[in-house]
Amino acid sequence: MMAQRDPSTSPALVPFHLDEDISALHLHSAPVVPGGSNSSSSGNSHNHSNNSRSEAEEALTCPPLVVGIAGGWCSGKSCMASVVRERITDEPYMRDRRVLLLNQDDFHRELDPHERELARAGKLNLDHPEAFDFELLDQVLTALRACYPTTTTTTTTSSQRPSESSSESPAATAATATPVVVEVTLPQWDPVEFVRRPGRTVTTPPDVILLTGVLILYKRRVRQRLSLALFVDIDSDTRLSRQVTALMEAENRPSGVSSSSSSGPNDVVEAPPAATGDGGTSGGRLSQMLNHYTHVSKPTFEEFIWPTKRWADIIVPRGRDNTVAINMILQTVTEMFKA
Helix, strand or coil: CCCCCCHHHCECCCCCECCCCCCCCCCCCCECCCCHHHCCCCCCHHHHHHHHHHHHHHHHHCCCEEEEEEECCCCCHHHHHHHHHHHHHHCHHHCCCCEEEEEHHHHECCCCHHHHHHHHCCCECCCCHHHECHHHHHHHHHHHHCCCCCCCCEECCCCCCCCCCCCCCCCEECCCCCCCCCCEEEEEEECCCCEEEEEEEECCCCCEEEEECCCCCCCHHHHCCCCEEEEEECCHHHHHHHHHHHHHHHHHCCCCCCCHHHHCCCHHHCCCCCCCCCCCCHHHHHHHHHHHHHHHHHHHHHHHHHHHHHHCCEEEECHHHCHHHHHHHHHHHHHHHHC
């Protein structure tokens, strides 16, 4: 079994730029520093450690409740988020609650012109930690939480994720204030042009945020924003089969018909980023996708994504089909609002 380790300090076995021979992965001695402006993470580790108790406990009890759903590509994260949203709004106690869906794909960092050319050619690893703007994601979650100015009370609790505890006595906070209107503009990633644009503006404070993405558990400061952390655990063969099926369906789909028009929001039918370069024929595109999976997607999953499972509160086999896990998540969310 692969040894578990903190991915924020592991060496980069999988390159971000793929303009070299991707059939031979090279070991870099430098630790992974996710994306440009986020290079201060190691310098801030001491402050995060000192504040881990207060931030983690606030995230557990104050609205909006943030449920993070992580997992590899084509594991069914977005599909599961849609099911959870439907179940939440169907509950009598939660019927009037506002649920916001966020996708980490929209938080890819800005690429320079050379990187965009590499991305169009399928030679940029957009699952790599350096591809994401974790600072922006943290800022958006902070802004959405600012919709709820809170008055806090202290209660005793023992809830804490592994290796993120502090020496302080366990304490939890409860929010009692009425939400205020705060405009938060969300980013939107263009997977065709590989640029990040301004997206929709949130003006109504959400009660629940469902955040999906392959690396949402990678950074401590994002983990500490989560009320509940999930990891959808689907084996590699199944995920690869879904990718191949999605590619074949895309080849047979009539021109002008998108996958969303028939399948709804569901990352099972999405192909991994950077696997969509022009491969010519259908067989060429399939060969390109399998090559990308073998030399990029699978090593990236094993190096960066799979180790983040250790930070999950709930590991969910079978994704949306796991009704026991869905019921457990729903119960946890409703209990948080009743507390």
